[in-house]
Amino acid sequence: MSGVFAPSSRSRRSILSSSSRAAPQPSLPPCRSTSAPLTTSSTSSSRAPPGRKWHTGTVPGLTLSHFCEERERECARESEGKELQRGRRMVKAYIIDILKRSSGIWASELVSNLDVFWDNIESSLSKSSPASYFLPLQQFLFTFLCKVLAGADASRDPKIAESGHIMLDRWLALQLLPITSIGILQPLEEIFLHSFAYPSFLVSGDYNNLYNFVKQQGKDTINRGEIGFGLTQEEAIHNLLFVLGFNSFGGFTIFLPALFGAIAKDPALQEKLKKEARENGGSTLSFDSVKEMPLVQSVVYETLRMSPPVPLQFGRARKDFRLTSHDSVFDVKKGELLCGFQKIVMRDSLIFDEPDLFKPDRFTEEKGAKLLDYLYWSNGPQSGSPTLSNKQCAGKDVVTLTAALIVAHLFRRYDSITGDGGSITALQKPK
Template sequence: MSAMMARMIGSPSTTPLSPSPQPPPSSSQPVRAVPGGYGWPVVGPIIDRLDYFWFQGPQKFFRKRMEKHKSTVFRTNVPPTFPWFLGVNPNVIAVLDVKAFSHLFDMEIVEKANVLVGDFMPSVKFTGDLRVCAYLDTSDPKHTQIKNFSLDILKRSSAIWVPSLVSALDSMWDKIDAEVAKSGSASYFFPMQQFLFSFLTRCIIGADPSTSPEIASSGHIMLDKWLGVQLLPTINIGILQPLEELFLHSFSYPFWLVKGDYNKLVQFVEKEGKEVIKRAQTEFNLTEQETVHNLLFILGFNSFGGFSIFLPTLLSALGDQESTGLHEKLRYEVRQKSGSNSNSLSFDSVKEMELVQSFVYETLRLNPPVPSQFARARKDFKLTSHDAVYEIKKGELLCGYQPLVMKDAKVFVESPETFLYDRFTKEKGGTELLNYLYWSNGPQTGSATAANKQCAAKEIVPLTAALFVAYLFQRYDSITISSGSITVVEKAK
């Protein structure tokens, strides 16, 4: 299960594109029928599923069809599909350039009910027989209550966020240092999951996991299993074929597999999170049941799940960039702006670290924690890409594969396929490019509100990642990262 979770893991020369709302289609652009198709019933979706998971992989799957149709907008099928997903329609319209992709965030023309992972939705049994906020459209009054509650949690936790983070990082890296000294290398995935669970539980639930020995030692594993069992039909692992297709992608797994663990987490939140539960009831008119299960989704899916993918990706990118001189530049910037004492780290201090932030943004550009975004047409509308206009009918499902969208050469002009750690610096026009960085279900320059589906933690996620990087270069003069392990560390003198 941990392997599966890990696996889940220049200024532009063109005129800037408006992310939302959409401008009227240019009269010079042709109106085209959306190219592509869905193939024969049953057979077409199965062929696309095998390409997606087995023969091509997601990025090649979308790229080859984009090349075939000579269009960044086309019809195709995405998993999950037959045999045991009879209630799931795999037909989508792929939108794979920045201009087309941005329609996914215009809530006047699309809606987001039950489309977090496409037309497939895990059983509500995984979330206390409730549809949590991620599955609600903005038109649902309950969405407004829960989204505002989520924003309030983050606002209130900001006072303890950095010290809690630093304390948990001290514990994590002490363990890694000891293992490197003992064995010559140390995997960082398990220590990172323990660090994330402890840190995020304190900040989001307001609870100390150590009050429950079982939760403290196994809470992160419980969340891994809960996440994995829900998402197995949609996850590309790519190392177990054909067993992966036979056993992971052919049917949904039942809630009872993780029911015991989930109920233990529910009991922990009910007991240790009384203060935040009471606030949800009195200030946001939520029931205790709604509060507990949304809190667990925010903790487990949005926060722990997202960071469990993103932070290992961030470390991997650091390892890949070691020979470029990036480490020296980051270390210099961090210590110039915040010294060498982790107690001096703050949100304000990392906001002054332009290169650290650019490195974080570039990692988000090429490796967003949630690669696919979906939205359903709320009404008939005209969708505009760079090259054409397409008529979209009410009810059609749009799918954007972000790692490909974020390589749009008409927006990310300088080496769009290449990791450029300074891409988002002012010198490279990075401020403007943030308009098109969509990792958070909206542009980085946008604002998360109850009226949209942008991630409530849109601001705090990149800042937390920047703090993570800054801490690293305060603590170490030298660090070598390779294949999921730390192999060399030299602590700061």
């Protein structure tokens, strides 16, 4: 967590979970093998921030040997933390490499899989209306993401082609259930659903099927993880599956219905999107095409602002730093836990006019471009870049470009869409 949130005073209570007003703790002394009672030196007060005092005197019940043990434990935690950090960076570098390598096929794979998706919806609509698009959308996402991220063709494994997305759903549900609010009678939900982690054997069959599929069909991508990034085969497969299933499949499964819902309810907006998508971007859709479609992009950004798919982030401060908001400065101490809640941050009335209103063109033109500094859905500003030393989503650009391409493709194929965030009642083809 690197201070990516600059909350307004209105929102700061929900952003910072540990107050800077908490009494500072004495720093740990170097290890010494003595059991003399622990006293914190008054000289350390010279290191206290202005206006603050360190505690002085004996800390009840603690001796230096207690403190040495605690220091050793902290050293162990720190070295374990460093090891984890190294691993995290390695995996992020691997994922960024995958995204670079797949950029050549991303748009064409997207378009061809979208055609299959819309053909399915049309066929469902011809039988009955409304047509729920949740499962066809997931099937499309699964096939598409396997190809562009793992280089794996789902159609080569009939069981996976048919139900790979359902296997992912079950695997995700088991991980998310302990933290998902489903609104049944409290305290039953807390007691029976949120009090323990579910045993992994419940989904190990699904996980193993997906694991073996990626191992068989994604050999080149796995090799790249082993040779280029020093991962073991198991680490490469597991992390690839995690990014594919949790980050990408899970993220788009939440985001795209919100995007379709926002568009479907506004016929006037659809007219404008149709015009822009057909008049710009050349005959074949690519990432460059959507860069010529500012309204399409703005609608994508506005959906992410109003309905961020992953609204909560937690992080522990790696060092002391100051976090500033519009009118306050907070001292954050190393080790403190911070929580960022995007739904408040991205509705800051000092930044966004009428923050609770969905304004499709909010992010267009020069004024709109400046607002990208405050669009945080990816755990960092939309104007920033994911790197190995920050925690911003590695898929930040590919997510918004993919969503914009989906909108452009929709309005090249149809004149209008009627429905909501869960189902489609009509698709009007150009006459």
